Amino acid sequence: MPELLRIEGLVSAYGALEVLHGIDLAVAEGEIVTLVGANGAGKTTLMRCISGVQPLRAGAIRFRGEDISRRPDHARAGLGIGHSPEGRQIFADLPVEENLALGAYHRRGPLAADLDEVYTLFPVLAEKRALPAGGLSGGQQQMLAIGRAIMTRPKLMLLDEPSMGLAPVLVDRILEVITTLRDRGVTLLVVEQNAFAALSIADRGYVMETGRITLSGPARTLIEDPRVREAYLGA
Amino acid sequence: MAELLQFLVSGVTVGAIYAAVALGFTLIYNATGVVNFAQGEFVVIGGLTAAALIGAGVPPLIAAPLAVLAGLVVGLLLYRLAIRPAGQAPLVSLIIITIGASIFLRGAMQMVFDKQIHRYDGFSGEAPIGFLGATILPQSLWIIGGSLVVFAFLAWFMGHTRAGRGIRATASNRLAAALVGINTRAAMNLSFALSAAIGALAGVLATPVTFTSYDVGVLVALKGFSATMLGGVGSAQGALAGGLLIGLIEALTAGYVSSDYKDAAAFVVILAVLFLRPQGLFGARMTERV
Numbered sequence: 408m409p410e411l412l413r414i415e416g417l418v419s420a421y422g423a424l425e426v427l428h429g430i431d432l433a434v435a436e437g438e439i440v441t442l443v444g445a446n447g448a449g450k451t452t453l454m455r456c457i458s459g460v461q462p463l464r465a466g467a468i469r470f471r472g473e474d475i476s477r478r479p480d481h482a483r484a485g486l487g488i489g490h491s492p493e494g495r496q497i498f499a500d501l502p503v504e505e506n507l508a509l510g511a512y513h514r515r516g517p518l519a520a521d522l523d524e525v526y527t528l529f530p531v532l533a534e535k536r537a538l539p540a541g542g543l544s545g546g547q548q549q550m551l552a553i554g555r556a557i558m559t560r561p562k563l564m565l566l567d568e569p570s571m572g573l574a575p576v577l578v579d580r581i582l583e584v585i586t587t588l589r590d591r592g593v594t595l596l597v598v599e600q601n602a603f604a605a606l607s608i609a610d611r612g613y614v615m616e617t618g619r620i621t622l623s624g625p626a627r628t629l630i631e632d633p634r635v636r637e638a639y640l641g642a
Numbered sequence: 643m644a645e646l647l648q649f650l651v652s653g654v655t656v657g658a659i660y661a662a663v664a665l666g667f668t669l670i671y672n673a674t675g676v677v678n679f680a681q682g683e684f685v686v687i688g689g690l691t692a693a694a695l696i697g698a699g700v701p702p703l704i705a706a707p708l709a710v711l712a713g714l715v716v717g718l719l720l721y722r723l724a725i726r727p728a729g730q731a732p733l734v735s736l737i738i739i740t741i742g743a744s745i746f747l748r749g750a751m752q753m754v755f756d757k758q759i760h761r762y763d764g765f766s767g768e769a770p771i772g773f774l775g776a777t778i779l780p781q782s783l784w785i786i787g788g789s790l791v792v793f794a795f796l797a798w799f800m801g802h803t804r805a806g807r808g809i810r811a812t813a814s815n816r817l818a819a820a821l822v823g824i825n826t827r828a829a830m831n832l833s834f835a836l837s838a839a840i841g842a843l844a845g846v847l848a849t850p851v852t853f854t855s856y857d858v859g860v861l862v863a864l865k866g867f868s869a870t871m872l873g874g875v876g877s878a879q880g881a882l883a884g885g886l887l888i889g890l891i892e893a894l895t896a897g898y899v900s901s902d903y904k905d906a907a908a909f910v911v912i913l914a915v916l917f918l919r920p921q922g923l924f925g926a927r928m929t930e931r932v
Binding site: 482484496497499500510511512555 | 808
């Protein structure tokens, strides 16, 4: 499969504090790749760099062969990058359906088919479409954030902690949706605290520690790796 | 009866000015969360620029749009030079910056224009129109009409244009807005420009009735802010209703109590709102599950 995303020597900092110290990572079209690591390892910062809301200090981000690291944040959705960020970040005072419609802000044309797709994946959102999004439960807000990213019609979808704070039955539902999206041709980069769940559906994984990639490989290998098991799988 | 009607007419006239100022507050607040205390200065810039141009022989129908344009440019500069460089500073700092900007603008206007009180003739003459025993100045109709047009334009712009949706999304969640492809800086630029233009337009329309000078902006901003609080911060309908109510309360206080207490009325209203209904008339109680 051709390469969709390649990150080379990426360095990023918050003020004087450097948090990513030279990340190299690649994602091929049609893959599910997961980033595993403890809190503060830099996983969210890396995702924010890819969608452009966090500036780079050095390095490059190539998307479909093009260096996009100097493209402004608001241009990235149009390039084909959809991001469901950490902490959901929904438009709390706007209705559920307007939240979803805003996901398609960067393109013109009818939305009905896209909305139907999201409502089929998450029927509960259809029931609440006219209500302010801030009134949804945590799990529903998570679905809304993922649904909004689907509405951008991404080539690459970034999912940051999609199962955070969800009941186990909902976690399974989210994992199902991730594989459904992959089957429809979306490439996914998934950050998860729940490393076992993420590795169980991913093709490949990267392990991050304090701003560096320390381990990478096929998900099946990582799940068996004693270092990963000890540090992240509680085995 | 005629006396009451006369008070109501003058109340609605000044109320329409306060409503326009309150709409300006609402626009910037909704896009950035900032309460822009330089809002009153835009009104003065509009009035003084129009007065200077008309004084120099420019026809009012050309002077008026130029004065609005001057306000718009100053609004953009305020955002570019004072607000944006402050970046991610806390809201309180940004609000203090707008207070500083308002003091700066007052000083600048004193130098660019002068310290005199200015006015020019109303756009449709000065002859009062009789109205059920009261009289109304033709310029009052310009003021009331102008505010209604601004309100209708904003309602359409925010609800039915792409740029308006972008501003609403930016106001709701700036990070999420950037992630779905909204240029959030452009949205904030646009809100400052529109808000300043609205303020300047209010100044251009009001000056024949209320007069203007470099230092009246503070009081205008405080009245507009009271209107915003009364209507409910962030609500456009609230800004319109709040402005008209403050104008009416003021005119009735001046008429039936004493014009010495006219300016106090707005501040009594602020206190009453804070004690009794902090979310204002149209404001939503914020509820959000986390």
